[in-house]
Amino acid sequence: MTDSENAEPAENNENNERDGSGAANARVPLHERRRPWWHWGRLAGSRLRLAVIIGVAGAVVGALLGGAGVAWRAGAGPFADDRACWGAFGEDDVAALFDGKRDIKTSEVPITTDRIGSQGPSGTCRLTSPRGRRITVQAHQLDTGFGGAGDRWADEFLSARLTPLGDGLLGMASDTRAWLAVPDGCIGRPSRLDVSGGPTVIDMETGWTVYDDDVDTKARDALARAVVKLVNRYMADEGCTGRIADPVRRMPEPPRFLVEKKDGMCGVKGLRLPSTYQHEGRHRPLLTRGDGPVRTCDRGVLFDHPGLRLMTIEDPRLAVLYDRLSRDGAKEPVRTGAHGEQDGYGFIRDDMGLFQAECQTGQVTFLVRADDGEHPDDIRALLPRYVAAEADRVGCGPLRVTLPAEG
Amino acid sequence: MKQLMGGARRRTALVGGAVVVLVAAGLGTWATDTWPFDGKDTYCWGAWKEDSGPGFLSRKALDEDNASRTSKETAPTPRRQRGQCTVSLHSERVGSDGDQIVAETKITVTYGPAPEGAGQRLEWIDGYLGDRAMPLPDGLPGATDGKQALLVLPEGCDTRDGRPTAVTLDTVARTVYSDTTMSADAGLGGSQSVARLLVAVANRAMEKAGCAPAEPLEAVSPMTTLPEEDESFFTRACRIRGLEFGKEGRDLEYQVGAVTRDFQSCSVRTQRGDGRYFDALMVAQPRFSALLDGVTGTKAPARGWRGTGVFADDYKVVRADCAGRPLTVLMLAPSLHETTPYFTAFANAVARRVGCAPIAPGGSSR
Structure with missing residues (x-):
């Protein structure tokens, strides 16, 4: 039964074949007439034409495939990579930074290392909206010589307006600034033995604001997420494993102006507020919220520059920024007490006092700095008490510093 | 004849179809870099796959020098909460002087509770948390220095008498020459890679033992690395007040390990011969603490000490409450030197750092 059914079409085929060879000289062979109009045999007419058609069609298909392949590999044409900032941001990520606007232009300098590697990796990316807002992203290694880029970096990026990203990450964010160090497991940990041993960070800046204590939480969260994406992408490009998770859910609310008690300057118990800074208004203090790596108390901030800053840097990877200054400032x-240099180094000047302590966790920076040298007595009064109180808080106590005699 | 021709045609069609399918499949495998019959081996209850990352699992490791990779494993079961697996690499070559050079690498993963005896258990935990070990990422109760690793498993895997089960990883890697033996790199790929290997094998072992948590454990975040190398020629060890060594410090070196709220390590050893002077360790992470349950006895180790503890010949251990959780300090030292003052200083300095009342007599609180 099955056999006969199968045999039948084969027989038909055979018939066709025979018919075809029998009518070979006819103008349109019978078997061709039976074929539909689109059959290659009817369209081509002869073997030569068929060969030409196949050749041309093959070349065209080949060229298309090849071109598409090249475009795909090169990321051009329909395969163009519209990811911004070294591939870290997709279109949605950029829109999230510009209130959902999608007409953002981007330009970038790739992250590269100079020939002798002395400056660490660096690169820049700028996102610009046609309405004039712009965000500058920088990848660079912080300089240990000058508090990280001539103090300006520390002024802006360690400001009390920024909130730590938490979970042991070396990074912070506000609505105008964000930064995050590339994890030390990836490109090596900063060391004070290094010439330029500061951490390698990626930071973002969006301009400045006069609203000292009014940080827009939504904008801050967007920047925090963005800076994590940048570092994750950088790590992936460097071939490092590990991914930093979204930091936003564990970040505390942004800081508000602090209500100070007279003997609790910057929330430090027992630290008396000098009379110079007692008047209200411009000198209201803003204090970092959340746990480490930095606790900054800024007051009188003008163009990102604090009138008076009290700062503790708990994380040795960042405290290294003040290592050199503490020895030759x-x-x-x-x-300090009986053990002399073993507890750390520091100095006092008319405009600032600094102590770089050797704690169990590593170096910790204690800094008191005014924007001018007009109140040297205040600096002298503040430094020892600030160091003592903060050393206890971070687990580095007891730490008593004695100042050189006035002269 | 007719039948034959028909068969040939059909065969052509079939062969053509097969070729098309094969080419498409080949393109697919090439494009996605997958291959269904790769013949790759798996190790440690299927948790690790050949060529899946670190050097010791790579195909390349077998390319030369009569190299072979072997493995042995005993899986834990719901009845038997112990298991072990070993992956060994062995290669032989002839050196330039005609001598035979043998390279051996052995990675051992052990699933089970900590050793029973107090002294043994302290050595065991110091081996994994001491020296250069750093905490595992993502809050996992574990640590690694890139060669060894420890992970304490969730409560669900505790033994019937309430002791935690741990997964440990140990490495031996050496090159044996005719006249000497040198330690070598095991090809584990660093701490981050070890953290992943350990978590992968822990997840698989928990499945086998029937105590896997609803969500598998994960080590995704980057690990922090140790800030410093060992220091020699010093007077104060590990930046801890009271660990002062005067002239003696010239022949010693110290290594600061992890200094976190969960654990802290400081080891001092002789520069020559790597002899131990002392290993000091603080443990406060609750799951690490649980590993040490029972080693501190029931009463104070000496007058003026807070909590419970034991001063034995070659170790000292004390546990006291610290802000609501038990904090254990221990010191392992051969009884050649008097180390009690160092132990006292370490206990109080560490307690003060994490914000607790003094543990040893004579300390002051914040």
């Missing part, structure tokens, strides 16, 4: 070194 002034002619008057600060001393």
Whole structure:
């Protein structure tokens, strides 16, 4: 039964074949007439034409495939990569930084390392909206010589307006600034033995604001997420495993102006507020919220520059920024009790006092700095008490510093 | 004849079809870099796959020098909460002077509770948390230095008498020459890679033992690395007040390990011969603490000490409450030197750092 059914079409085929060869000289062979109009045999007419058609069609298909392949590999044409900032941001990520606007232009300098590697990796990316808002993204290694880029970096990026990203990450964010260090497992940990041993960070800046204590939480969260995306992408490009998770859910609310008690300057118990800074208004203090790596208390901020800053840097990877300064910042070194240099280094000047302590966790920076040298007595009064109180808080106590005699 | 021709045609069609399918499949495998019959081996209860990352699992490791990779494993079961697997690499070559050079690497993963005896258990935990070990990422109760690793498993895997089960990883890697033996790199790929290997094998072992949590464990975040190398020629060890060594410090070196709220390590050893002077360790992470349950006895180790503890010949251990959780300090030291003052200083300095009342007599609180 099955056999006969199968045999029948084969027989038909055979018939066709025979018919075809029998009518070979006819103008339109019978078997061709039976074929539909689109059959290659009818369209081509002869073997030569068929060969030509196949050749041309093959070349065209080949060219298309090849072109598409090249475009795909090169990321051009329909395969163009519209990811911004070294491939870290998709279109939605950029829109999230510009209130959902999608007409953002981007330009970038790739992240590269100079020939001898002395400056660490660096690169820049700028996102610009046609309405004039712009965001500058920088990848760079912080300089240990000058508090990280001539103090300006520390002024802006360690400001009390920024909130730590938490979970041991070396990074912070506000609505105008965000930064995050590339994890040390990826490109090596900063060391004070290094010439330029600061951490390598990616930071973002969106301009400045006069609303000192009014940080837009939504904008801050967007920047925090963005800076994590940048670092994750950089790590992936460097071939490092590990991914930093979205930091936003564990970040505390942005800071508000602090209500100070007279003997609780910057929320530090027992630290008396000098009379110079007692008047209200411009000198209201803003204090970092959340746990480490930095606790900054800024007051009188003008163009991102604080009138008076009290800062503790708990994370040794960041405290390294003040290592060199603490050893050669002034002619008057600060001393500690019986063990002398073993507890750390520091100095006092008319405009600032610094102590770089050797704690169990590593170096910790304690800094008191005014924007002018007009109140040297205040600096002298503040430094020892600030160091003592903060050292206890971060687990580095007891730490008593003695100042050189006035002269 | 007719039948034959028909068969040939059909065969052509079939062959053509097969070729098309094969080419498409080949393109697919080439494009996605997958291959269904790769013949790759798996190790440690299927948790690790050949060529899946670190050097010791790579095909390349077998390319030369009569190299072979072997493995042995005993899986834990719901009845038997112990297991072990070993992956060994062995290669032989002839050196330029005609001598035979043998390279051996052995990675051992152990699933089970900590050793029973107090002294053994302290050595065991110091081996994984001491020296250069750093905490595992994502809050996992574990640590690794890139060669060894420990992970304490969730409560669901605790033994019937309430002891935690741990997964440990140990490495031996050496090159044996005719006249000497040198330690070598095991090809584990660093701490981050070890963290992933450990978590992968822990997840698989928990499945086998029937105590896997609803969500598998994960080590995704980057690990922090140790800030420093060992230091020699010092007077104060590990930046801890009271660990002062005067002239003695010239022949010693110290290594600061992890310094976190969960654990802290400081080891001092002789520069020559790597002899131990002392290993000091603080443990406060609750799951690590649980590993040490029972080693501190029931009473204070000496007058003036807070909590419970034991001062034995070659170890000292004390546990006291610290802000609502038990904090254990221990010191392992051969009884050649008097180390009690160092232990006292370490206990109080560490307690003060994490914000607790002094543990040893004579300390002051914040």
